[in-house]
Amino acid sequence: MTLLQIRGLTKDFPVGTVFSRRRVRAVNGVDLDLAPGRVTALVGESGSGKSTLARCLARLERPTSGQILLDGEDVLRTERRRASRTYRGKVQMVFQDPFGSLNPVHRVEHFLTRALVLHGHPADRGRLTALMEEVGLAQDMLDSHPHELSGGQRQRVAIARALAVGPDVLLADEPTSMLDVSVRVGVLNLMRRLRDERGLSMLYITHDLGSARYLADTTAVMFAGELVEGGDALAVMDAPAHPYTRLLLSAVPDPARRTGYDKAERAGLRAAVLNPESCPYDDGTCNTTTPVRHTVGEDGGQPHWVRCHLYAPAHEIAHRVLQPADDASPEAENTAA
Amino acid sequence: AGAGDTSGNQLLTIPREDMGTFTRNFNPFSPKAAPMTKEAVYEPLMVHNPADGKDTPWLATAWTQAPDGKSVTFTLREGVKWSDGKPFAAEDVVHTFELQKKLLGGFEYLDEVTADSPQKVTFHFNKPFSPSLYEIGGHYIVPKHIWSKIADPAKDTNATPVGTGPYTQVEHFQSQSYELRKNPSYWQPAKQRIAGIRLLAFSGNDSANLAFTNGEVDWTQAFIPDIQKSFVAKNPKTNHYWFPTTGAMINWQLNTAKAPFDDPALRKALSRAVDRAKIAKVAMNGYSVPADCTGLSNAYDTWRDKTVAASCDWTTHDSKAAAQALDAAGYKLGAGGRRTQKNGKPLTLDISVGSASSDWISVANIIKQNLAEVGVTATVKSPDWSAVVSSYETGTFDSGIVWSNNGATPYEFYRGAMATTQVKPVGEKATENYHRFGDPKADRLIDAFAATTDPKTQQARAGELQKLFAADAPVVPLFPGPEWGAYTDARFTGWPTKDDPYATLSNRSVTTVLVLTSLRPVKG
Amino acid sequence: MRLVLRNLGFYLIAFWASVTLNFLLPRFMPGDPVSRMFAQAQGTMQPDQIAQLQKLFGLDDRPLWRQYVDYLHSVATGDLGISISRFPTPVSEVIGSQIGWTLLLGLTALLVAALVGNLLGVLAAWRRGGILDSALPPLLIFVGSFPYFWLAMGALYLFGVTLGWFPLRHAYDVGLEPAFDAAFLGNVATHLVLPALTIVLVSIGGWMLGMRNTMIATAAEDYVTMAEAKGLSPARIMFRYAARNALLPSVTNFGMALGFMVGGALLTEVVFAYPGIGYQLLASVQALDYPLMQGIFLTITAAVLLANFVVDLIHVRLDPRVRVR
């Protein structure tokens, strides 16, 4: 059963002054389902809108349009101004930076107690201890201030705070990227355990594809505010369909893979992704029509879909060969900046 | 022409401590005309000197008051010329008073001014009014041939004035200084012994006094604290001051429209508690003297009835007697040594005084201390003068330190203190007699005073008024205001002094012209 | 450019707000200038002249909104009315004859304080632990703790009266004709020394500390370390890399300081009898001369707003980052 359904979610940010309101579309028409007991990884490069999406779901930003359905109910319509306690009780978030997400003036106990009390749970010592145990922390840390903890421990406290509420959905925005390399796996393992033990539904946002592959059941790839590919985590990683996904994958350093780095190939991918006009796969269609989802396979009971004209049924996939564009230059990055 | 200049051409340097900067406005009708406009540029018909009570004919050589007191005729001096060379004549006087009434009002008693001949002007009144002589005689006169052509005389700045005075030519006008040079066609050229006058602007007493004690200016009218030490002691040979107490009487006024201050016994008892000697010595730096119960300033010494002054004791400081008087009048000591009113309420009062008058605040503070000695609690309130005056005008105050009217005769003083005609009900705006005291007996005496031109009769009426004042105690007189004035004779000599009081040492009054025409530069 | 327009918009609104404030304030004040004048004349003015004077000064009893509209209109047309305490001189004339001196005093003091203070701050931060860094700040803080006027009076009596090194008052010697020659300008300069010095003394500590603190922060920036790694000379690193950046907050402060400067100048002008509008403002307040008071207030506000606008422009010039934003 799907718990949180996102339909056509769009978020614009106003930029500029009162006199010249321009808008930047950070998230554009995202459809995504978060199912219980599953981890959905959201990957994409910096600025692709991942955090914005998460913040919309956490109701920290108000989406410009679209729907967020919690158990089938469009919460954006029923709770216009602010998210209700009920919503907050079901959807919780873990932030990227555990240094920033724990108020330095409070003790660990405070974070957990507030979360419990606000959602009508008794905040007795036993409950606090249980929570600490669940995230793998010693209970004597309850009296510590955040600065006395290591990054990994802090992130565990942040997770415990989210858990205290008793949520069904956990949004985790790059929960390990600020952590020290040596403790990342520990936090990933914790999340994995929570999914298995609590049956939590999780949105795991990252640009570390390796960890997405490690943790997630489902993977969605985000590019420029839109989801471009999705499906079973392994399927997406092992057989990326969208050029952007391939670009991302090729960028990950992986000594084990040893495929080497083909500059020309990557330049082609980049050009394709960043500059639709020079898309080698399509004759300008990309520029004029919005691509729709095409299913390219089925893995682990989920469809593997991609949004790229390349996979439109009318086309013969076999005819298209991945070819670098001649004029592709690294300069393309510049136009994106 | 700096300090120590004795070339003979040195300028008489006068500081204005109350003007940080000058604006070139020599319009005498403007309340804010540049200094010396009415003193050195324009001249009056006669000069009354409060220091010795004498009158000096000036633009008029003589005057006669009609016996019924309903008119006065001035005979103008011949040969007087305006500084542009045009002759001075009766029509100038007529025009001046027309302008004055139109622009600034006042002179309600004046019906008409007529030029009987080029040298004779008669002022006709709508009632017998002898005190008018000084008001009219002391008024500056402007040339008709200039002022009749000015479109808006009220707002004209008259940048290049034409007058009959000794120093009319404006030179080097700058925002902090300017010079007045000799009038080329002055009617008594022999008396233009000084080369000119220089005015300096100062942002306050402090900076002006600094310049003065440093010997950079000749003649100041600013208040100088401890003048003996800070000025005279620096050079006793040349540095002098003379503060005749001929200014307006400064009173402590109790609002007689308010109980219990309507009780003369209370007023007198409170007055007895006040240590005027200390006020004069400490608050007024020893520059004034205690008042007596005639209420008259030293400008009216010739009018004063010594027997009246000696007959009463309510202006002599005696705390014990004051306490007894209070007891006797029914203001008994209550709990904590505080006196109560007859109705049992505590006897407390506010003393209002404008914040700008720091010396008067000290006066109020001493009164407060004195009252505390007899069990009366006073609070000194010192908001801005505008707020104080507005409470005076509407009669909402308890008590306050206030000036009094100061004319050439005691007439104005007593009318302002006791005439019922000047009393306005509480809430209505009064411009004098803020203390709202009126005595019909006083009305009769005042009218009688104005109706006669005979000095003897006037003296008699004044005596009766003094008696009445001593009996009524409409206000509590404190001390006569000193006319500040200090000078150095390093560069100029011929100053008025206590021994030769031909004028006061004021450089902004009608007698100033007397000084200007008496001074001689020190040469060599 | 957009930024500039936006700021301009803000400054206009701010100006309007202060104009309105300015309009309202005197109207809540008890008393009027004529009774005030009367009180100060203390018996030498005839009571019966009051009504006439009130008419003369144009104190009116029209409805408030009407007055407001007229007021806005006259402000817009630059007509500030006629001064009461200087009747009948127009307010604009009174201000015009004095604002130059205030600007001279204020700007000189501000520039000297800011320049020297910032320079000291740069040097102190650059030589951490040196004399400049350890001994000077507490000393300057101490000096800066004295009230303006107290220091001014102290300096006046010490250097002016007792030692006689500097003139005691005014912007130039009496008797001098203003001219653009060495003699006159030199005279003006000697008159400027003491008043400006006291303002500088009081305010220099703030500049120095502010600069020192930002410099210390800036010196730890990567680009400064990088400049060092590049082997650049210390002077180039200090000024071109560190100070150039640390200066930016100072520039903003400069605009703000203009307002304070006028305030500081007020007391100093009073002590030194300097013919500026600070003193004039005090005088107009004491005389309840609303038109002049309002005129001066508006002029100061406009000047400060204008200065801040200019500072904004300078800031845009100095900091390329705000140009596009």
Next chain:
Amino acid sequence: MPHDTPPRPQGTARPARQGLGRRLLADRKARAGLLLLAVFALLGTLAPVLAPGDPSLITDLGATPPSAGHWLGTTAKGQDVLALTLWGTRSSMLVGFTVGIAATLVALLVGLASAYLGKLVDDLLTLVTNVFLLLPGLPLLVILAAFLPPGTTTVVLVLTVTGWAGSARVLRAQATSIRGKDFVAAAVVTGERPLRIMFREILPNMASVVMTTLLGCVIFGIGAQAGLEFLGLGDASVVSWGTNLYWAGNDGALMTGAWWAFVPSGLCIALVAFALALVNYAVDEITNPRLRARRKGKK
């Protein structure tokens, strides 16, 4: 970019978050400043004991230089300068601290509201703040003081009105930056209410800035009160350092050489302001360790 630093042996990785107060007491400058303030507070409190009676009692002693009977001499009105100075401490410190606290409170409310509510409220409050900030302070002060009836309340009111804006700007900036921190978002997600977030999450993190602005406001309050009163715009019947100087000026203390009437109050103002500034300096150093004085000499 990872900046996770497990606590090092001596735990210098992050400054230990002891109470600001405790760390202030450990700082030499702050101790000196606080001691000085305490001395003044004590003198002010003990004024009725040390100099019993009405300090402004006018006697006909005249201005006398310091002597055994009057340690700091007497004013031209024969008042004991020491008594005036002692009693002046009360009003000056009271006004200074009241103004400081009031202005900081206003600034804090404006800053917090501006930062938390954002958008239109922020724009509006920022405009108001900037208007007050750009309005020339002392002139406004002079005008306001002249418009209102004199008294300590007016002085406090006027100084608060003119003094809050600068702090509001600083506090708003600080609050806005904290508002953007993830822990505020985390509190929102946990379900905390706005008021609680403003006062329990944001405010405690601003302690040092609030402290700095508070001290700044107090310094402003004391100095501006003195300036106002010196100009004669305060209440001349209150005994404070400012009015002492006003009377000294009126009595021509400097011209008559009565420096003792003029020096003590000015020095007291400077000392209190200096003490406050020292504490401020220390707060800066504590919250920004980089500013701390470098000890010379290697060892």
Next chain:
Amino acid sequence: MNVLDVQGLRVEYRGDGRSVVGADDVSFTIGAGEIFGLAGESGCGKSTVANAVMRLLKPPAEITAGSVTFRGRDVLAMDARELRAFRWREIAMVFQSAMNSLNPVLTVGEQIGDIFTTHEKLKKRAARDRSAALLDLVGISPDRLKAYPHQLSGGMRQRVVIAMTVALKPALLIMDEPTTALDVVVQQEIMAQIRELQQAFGFSVLFITHDMSLMVELSDRMGVMYGGRLVELADAKELFARPLHPYTEALMNAFPPLTGPRRELTGLFDAPRTADSCGFHVRCPDDRADCSTNIPDLRQVAPGRWAALTGGTPA
């Protein structure tokens, strides 16, 4: 001959009365044309070593022991003048964050030009031409010389900095996490750029990162630091294939692979290291008992392979 020879380097950060050891007994060499990597978690002392080599450490940091020899010259003995001439001409450095290592108020051209006007006493024009050529080298259009740093993307900024480092053709380039702040996609391009330049100019590189995969891809030889000390030093590929120290292994585990089966990785238990314990008595996986309470000294365990292990030869 070795370009750089660091022996027994010890750096302390002296605070109020207490001091923190930033680097301790660090010894390594870098040969000509060699890419040497330093890996390790945050705070392990990588930047400290890099800054020590450049003599960029400022108080409270202090080099208390060891030597740094660059092409036979004692770097630690240089005076200020020598140092200025030495920096950038001999060793250039790319800092941790590209965002902050360019002065925001100077144009890119001015900042590159500074190098030439200082070291080669070039006139402004000549410096500009040289700067333009440099930009061209890293594939940025020379008209970007007039741009301010904020007008460039992160990747471009980092490339500008890299271009600057090769301006004077130094023998050694220090790169302190040159790509950490960048996006993965951009990161690869920067790495390619570095490789390309290295092939063209033949300089040696001291490459610092915490990303083991990245390091192994690029470096010839590498060292792993932990708590200020080197715990392993070996040929990059060898080290990747067969980590000896448990910490090295933990580091490698931190990046789940993109290929192969999904297998459960064991993270390190994050317990703090205390004054007298290396922390690995907890961090050590149970089957490894080869680390004591203190980080042991490096020991050659095989030719060219060094590890800080007390006993037992690794399996």
